[in-house]
Amino acid sequence: MPGQTTDQPPAPRSRTRRIGLAAGFGLAAAASLIAFPAEIPWMAAAWIACHTLAATRQRPAWLPLFACLALLLAKRPPWFPGMLLLIIALGSVGSFRLVRRPRTARRKPAAGRIALALLWLAWLAAALDWRAAVHVSRQAAISGNRPIVCLGDSLTASGYPHELGRIICLPVVHRGVDGITTGDALAMLPGILELRPQAIVVELGGHDYLRGHGEKACRRNLERIIESCRAAGAQLVLIEIPRGIASDPFRGLERRLARRFDLELVSDASLRGCVLLSPYAPPGMWLPASWHLSDDGLHPNDRGNALLARKVRDALVRVFGRPLGRGPISRVQGSHSNAPGLGPNARP
16 A cells, blocks of 8 residues: 555565675684784774775775774783774764764765774874884894803794704803793793893793793793893894684783883794694695694794794894894704703703
8 A cells, every 4th residue: 555664575686785794793703812912903994995985985994993903902012002083083074974964974984084094093003102112122232252142932832943053153051941930931031041142032921821820920030030130141033822713811911021121022923823823723734844834733843943933034034134044153052851841051
């Protein structure tokens, strides 16, 4: 009858489109949750780009911003000033888009453009701050007769120091011990400092997390290690430890320490890559063994150790500001141990 309305089911094409959009949104959110810490700014950039596209087409554009905000809060990254600025911008512009009506948006496009520009400027500040936080700002002098000490747990004991000794022109001392915590390493430190190292590569904290020692205790021990090494004239390089998949229970501990003490950081992307390129996780489980960086799904194999050694070498180059190619004095001292810890009088 005239004037009478009937409920019509949505067209099949519209329903399919909605299902596709929902599936794409879910996949994007899942991929964002497992993004490595080093990739967090680019993850945020992808969501802001989705917002920009929607806003340009005069579509509802608030959802990508609130999704990005929720993902950042869930991942628990360290709250550097740039990251805090980005979080504020995401919430503010997202709220602006949510309450703004389409007619108003068409009449006052300048306001939308200004909001978009401010959002991208906040992202740029966050990205630059995120990168600066993990790179040393000053270079150190180098001495050919003082060793590089690699201190860590089983990830170090797997053998990357031997690979490092083959590709740099400095002596390398291997102090990787299976299963040690930051407390065990602190007890080893006096013996290590007697070697007069010019740099110490620290890969610690994974077993603190596994044994439930907590972030505060781990942070205090790492701070004491850093301060003791600095007092002895040794430079520090931190290796970031992956804890958790989607969320970091220690809130980016190594990144926070790198920023506070102005240290060079080796991103955990290499260690996470050893897990992903192993027989026990995709995509490694679908790839031939010649691609694998780990044989047990956690510790690096020879290929993984070679990759980690290159990453540590690159970090040392940034610390000392000069190439460290292989030379006649290159050698590796010491070997890994299966003991729970070493005494303070440990020797190479």
